[in-house]
Amino acid sequence: EPEVTQTPSHQVTQMGQEVILRCVPISNHLYFYWYRQILGQKVEFLVSFYNNEISEKSEIFDDQFSVERPDGSNFTLKIRSTKLEDSAMYFCASKWTSGSDTQYFGPGTRLTVL
């Protein structure tokens, strides 16, 4: 069965460093999302992406964040200068249609900023 994959599963970085989290969505899906979950808190929406551009972003998604779909298969989330408070589990999700549709989640990348 097709699945969303994410790499790495765990990333440890120093404050101020840049990180890139990678996702490979399900191949025929058109809508892509990043969510994050700070330890002990609920999952929060970061950004959605369709047709090679951001379709919606949350207040969390400030200038330090960017997303890209560089080659038609990968979908990346970059954090330019990490802060301690960026430590969280980051989930990528994808779905096929614009309407009500199941979003398929990747296994997550646990980001630890020291």
Add this chain to the structure above:
Amino acid sequence: KNEVEQSPQNLTAQEGEFITINCSYSVGISALHWLQQHPGGGIVSLFMLSSGKKKHGRLIATINIQEKHSSLHITASHPRDSAVYICAVGIIQGAQKLVFGQGTRLTINP
């Protein structure tokens, strides 16, 4: 005020018990999702509902659109059902992002 509220936050039960987890929401939705999060953190979609009721194995999900309320039921609960169950709503506008409840931590003891 949270847009999605779940209750209870924690639930411990004995194997075999009938489990109910509730979700209320306050925004316009395209659909409501029930998700399961395992201890390692991975999220699995269980149901997507826009009306009525769905059943999959021992899991049943219902939604009342007028009351903005949904329930997830587990019949004949088993220790392997222990997980965090999350209610999330698809927002009707824009990119159909999901807005999540805080989750219900379910523990089923043998």
